[in-house]
Amino acid sequence: MRSTMLDVPLTIGSLTHHGSTVHGRTGSVATLTADGLRRAPYAEVARNAARLAHALRGLGVTADQRVATFMWNNQEHLEAYLAVPSMGAVLHPLNIRLPSDQVAYIANHAEDFVVLVDATLLPAIAPVLPSLTTVRHLVVVGDNAAEAADAVRGKAPGVEVHAYSDLLTGQPDTFDWPDIDERSAAAMCYSSGTTGNPKGVVYSHRSVVLHSMGIALGDALAIGSNDRALPVVPMFHVLAWGIPHACFLVGASLVLPDRFMTPEPLARLVEDERVTLAGAVPSVWGGVLQYLDANPDTDWSSLRDVIVGGSACPRTLMEGFERHGVRILHAWGMTETSPVATVAVPPEYSGGERRWRYRLSQGRLVSLVEARVVTPDGAVAPWNGETVGEVEVRGPWITGSYYGEDASDRFDDGWLRTGDVGHLDADGFLTLTDRAKDVIKSGGEWISSVQLENLLMGHPSVAEASVVGVPDERWGERPLATVVVRTGESVTAEQLRDFLVGQVPRWQLPERWSFVAEVPKTSVGKFDKKVLRQRYAEGDLVVETLTPPARQADAADEE
Ligand code: ADP
Secondary structure, three states: OOOOOOOOOOOHHHHHHHHHHOOOOOOEEEEEEOOEEEEEEHHHHHHHHHHHHHHHHHOOOOOOOEEEEEOOEOHHHHHHHHHHHHOOOEEEEOOOOOOHHHHHHHHHHHOEEEEEEEHHHHHHHHHHHHHOOOOOEEEEEOOOHHHHHHHHOOOOOOOEEEEHHHHHOOOOOOOOOOOOOOOOEEEEEEOOOOOOOOOEEEEEHHHHHHHHHHHHOOOOOOOOOOOEEEEOOOOOOHHHHOHHHHHHHHOOEEEEOEOOOOHHHHHHHHHHHOOOEEEEOHHHHHHHHHHHHHOOOOOOOOOOEEEEOOOOOOHHHHHHHHHOOOEEEEEEEOHHHOOEEEEOOOOOOOOHHHHHHHHHOOEEEOOOOEEEEEOOOOOEOOOOOOOOEEEEEEOOOOOOOEOOEOOHHHEEOOEEEEEEEEEEOOOOEEEEEEEOOOOEEEOOEEEOHHHHHHHHOOOOOEEEEEEEEEEEOOOEEEEEEEEEEOOOOOOOHHHHHHHHEOOEOHHHOOOEEEEOOOOOEOOOOOEOHHHHHHHHHOOOOOOEEOOOOOOHHHHHHHO
C-alpha cells in the first residue's frame, strides 16, 4: 500500500523559502566589518540570493557547474550558500588557509567554473590563479571590489574578472527557482587533508535538509528561532558545521565575524549581539578563554552553549568556560558526516564525575545516525563502554563514496570507516581514544596520544600539548610530548612527567619532551601531527630525553 502523503522534495530552496518568508523579518544576519556591524533580515538575504542567481546564470551557470567560494564568514557567503544550490548548481567552499598547490588541486579536481572571492583574500588566491584549469570567472566581493578586480584582471589568462556589486546591480530580486531532485548535488567540501590527499564529499539537497533538522533537535544543538548563532568555524569547514543552513531552516539569526577572528572581537561580538550559540575548534576557544580570564567583566550571560568539535575538547577548556558561566557542548563529526554525528548532552540523572565522563565523551549519536565499533579482528564490539575498535557510521547525511575517487577501502559493507578509534556505551555515547593513525603502538600495546595531550593540558603551566608516536628501536614507537608553556610560567619535563604519574600506566609516560613556542596547526586549526613527526624526523625539534620508564611488560603487570 502506498502512502497518501505528498512527495515534496527536501531542498535548500525550500529551507530558503521558509527562512525568508516565515522568518523573513525576524531572522537576520549581522556581519562584522571594520566600521561595525552590517545587518540584513532574511527576506533581504533571499532577494540578494535571487540577484546572485541571475548574475551567475548570466555567466553561464546553467546546470550543475561548481561555484566555488574563497571567502570569510559573511552575508555574501550566506547568500551564495542559498543561491547556488537553489539554482541547481553546486556550492564549493574552498579552504582559504590551504597552501596554493592544494587549493589548485582541489579546485581543479572539483572542476570549479566560477570562484567568488572576498577582496581581502585576493592576495591569497592570486598565486593560485595561473594553475586553475577550469575556472572561467572570478567574482570579487566586498568594499572596493571594482578596484580590487582591476588589480587582478589580466593576471589569469582565460579568467574573466568581475566585481560582485556590478554583476548584481539591476538584477531582479526574485528568481524562478527550478524544480530540483532532492538527491542531486547541492554542495561539496574536501576533507582538509590531515590524512593524505584531500578527498571530495558531495552533499545532496536531502542530506543538507535532514542534517539541518538533525542538528536543530533538542538533544543535538537545539537551535530555534530565538537563537543568535555565531559560527566561528569557517564556512569552508564542512559548511560551518551545517549551522547556516540550520539557522535558515528554523529562523535563527546569524552573527558572522568575517575576517575578525581574534579573541577580542569574537568576545565582544558575543557580548554586543547577545549571541546564544557559538561553535569552533578547541584552539580558537583556548585563545578566547585567555581573553575572558583577563577581562572578567565581559558579559557572556546570553551564551547558552559553546559548541566544540574538530578535535577532542580538553577538560580544562570546559572548566575554564564554566568559570565564566558558559557550558561547552562537545560534538564529533567529519567532512564525510556533514559533519554532526554525535553531541555530548549529558543525561539529566548523571552527576559528579559521571556527568564529566558524558560531557567529555564525543557524545551521543544524533537521531538517524547509526554507529558501530569494529575490533581489529573484524568483530562488531558490544556497546559496553570499553571494547575499542574503529568507529563506523551510516545514515542519511553520511557519505557513501568520495567524489571522483575509488576509495573502497574507506567503506565496509555500507558503513563509512571513520579512521577514529573508540568505544560505544549502552546509551549510544561514543568515546574516541584516538585517530587510528595517531595511536602510539608501543611494544604491542596502544597508547592514546589524545589522552596524554588532554592530561598535560590540565597542568596549570601548560598552554598547549601535542603528543605523537616516534620510532623507537626497542618498542617500535614511543610518545614524544611537544609542549607550549603558558606565558610567565616555567615547568620542566620531569615535573610534567611526574604530573602524569598515577594518571596513566607508568609505561605510557613519555620520555621524549620538546618545548616549543607553538604547536603547528592544520588549515582548520587542529594540531598538525604530520608536521610534528616530520620536524622530529628531520631533527628540527630540540628534544630532551628522560630516563625511560620501567620495562614495559613489568610495568604493564604492575597496573
Ligand atoms: P580532517 O580529517 O582533514 O581533519 P575533518 O574536519 O573532516 O577533516 O576531521 C574529522 C576528524 O576530526 C574526525 O575523524 C576526528 O578524528 C576529528 N574530530 C572531530 N571532532 C572531534 C572530537 N570532538 N573529538 C575528537 N576528534 C574529533
